Amino acid sequence: MPEYKLQKFRGGYAICLYEGGKRISRRQLESGDAAGAAAEFSRIVADASRPVDPNIRTIWEAYRAEKEGRRIALNMKWSAKPILAYFGDRKPEEITGKLCGGYVAKRRQDLRGSPEQQERWRKAGKPVASWTGVKDGTIRTEMNQLRAALLWAEKSKIIAKAPAIVMPSAPSPRERHLTRHEFERLLDASETPHLRLYLLLAISTAGRNAALLELTWDRIDFERGLVFLGERNVLRPRKGRATVPMTNALRAALANAYAHRRTDRVIEWAGEPVRSVRTALSKAAKRAGILGVTPHVFRHSAACWLAEAGRPMREIAAFLGHADDAITQRVYAKLSPQYLRTAAGSLEICMRPSLVIRATD
Structure with a gap:
């Protein structure tokens, strides 16, 4: 099998191709320093290793x-x-x-x-x-x-041009979200500590299901009262992985869970990380008599509660980990009590007797 090697050559560096222990080609690299030559060597080897006309x-x-x-x-x-x-x-x-x-x-x-x-x-x-x-x-x-x-x-220059992929239209967004009363009923119907902690985390952080299940204790900052849903100290966190403050209820629940932890995962059960809460959640929802409960509904519910409380869209977007508030505006603005209120005021007209509808005798 051919093998590439980086070697010194004529005061600089060259890439050499060997086969069966014998050198069959050598090419001088443009970079004269070791670091630059190593990077150039890696690029050339990567390009040469790419499949030709791949399926x-x-x-x-x-x-x-x-x-x-x-x-x-x-x-x-x-x-x-x-x-x-x-x-x-x-x-x-x-x-x-x-x-x-x-x-x-x-x-x-x-x-x-x-x-x-x-x-x-x-x-x-x-x-x-x-x-x-x-x-x-x-x-x-x-x-x-x-x-x-x-x-x-x-x-990656493996192919010249990516073809267009024609797919079905995006389904209408799900409008289902829990009221506060429904959430409290669900919390009361949850029989296991890991599900109760999951529910509090989900509604208090608006985190994605995967982010909550992957959350580790090194990303819980009790001193500053923060939950890092993504990696700490990164400039560009993964999609939807925001850093959010703890609520008082969540801080108390996390402190209790931390005192009894057996793994590095925040959501654990019987000394093992929890891979899915769907079964436990389904049973709790059935006991509470609530339909349409999925792990994603808590993220949507948290955003709806924030909008209903009149929080600015930029704050809701930051809580959800959105790069900007465009999608936040499109989905949640209509739930805000201030939605279009100023615009509606521009359409106000003066009241007059002719506009009053009177009951006829």
Whole structure:
């Protein structure tokens, strides 16, 4: 197998290619210093190692390897089966709007749910016909991951141009959010300490489900009363990973949990990090008689409560970890008591007797 080596040459540096222990080529590098030559050497080797005329499967796996350790890599593990079964052996230039439409149509007819979920449905006697029809939101997620992989391949110069990925329209945003009374009922119906702590964290920080479950004690700052949902001391935190102050109720709950901790994770149960709260949450919601409760509903509910309290959109955006308040305005502004009130005042007219509606005899 060919091997690249960085060697000194004519007062500078060269990249040499060896095969079978014999040098078969040598090329002088532009950089004359060691650090610059090392960087140039790495770029050349990386370019030479890129696949020639790769198919979608190769690009997908390379992008997933690039994102190893991040949540998207895990999500792509589940999306890989349908995406690669349909697109895997094709080249990027073969992807057209018609081909994307075929994928959408096929997924809308596929069985939905994980194998574990399907087994639960089977045991519950749910007809197989009702399992069909993957939702458009799921299809968009899969195709967005494909688009991200292709754009990465273009940026990395693995392919010349990423094709357009035509996908279903985004579903309407979910309007469901909990009232304060509903949240209190849910909290009272939670039987395990880890779920109660999760609920307080979720509603008090507006954090994403993944951020809450990945939260470690080194990101809880009791001295300053802060919760770092992302890594501490980073200038550009991951999407939705804000740093927020503790409420009094959350501080008390965290202090109690910290005193009894057995792992480095904030949300733990029986000495093990909690991977999912869906089962415990579903049972608590059933006991409380509340419908439509998912882990995401708490983030949405927290934002709604802030908007209903009249907090400025920039504050809500900061709490949610949004880069700017454009999306915050679009989703939550209508819940604010000040929403369009000034504009409505500009349309006011003077009252007059003719505008008063009187009951007829």
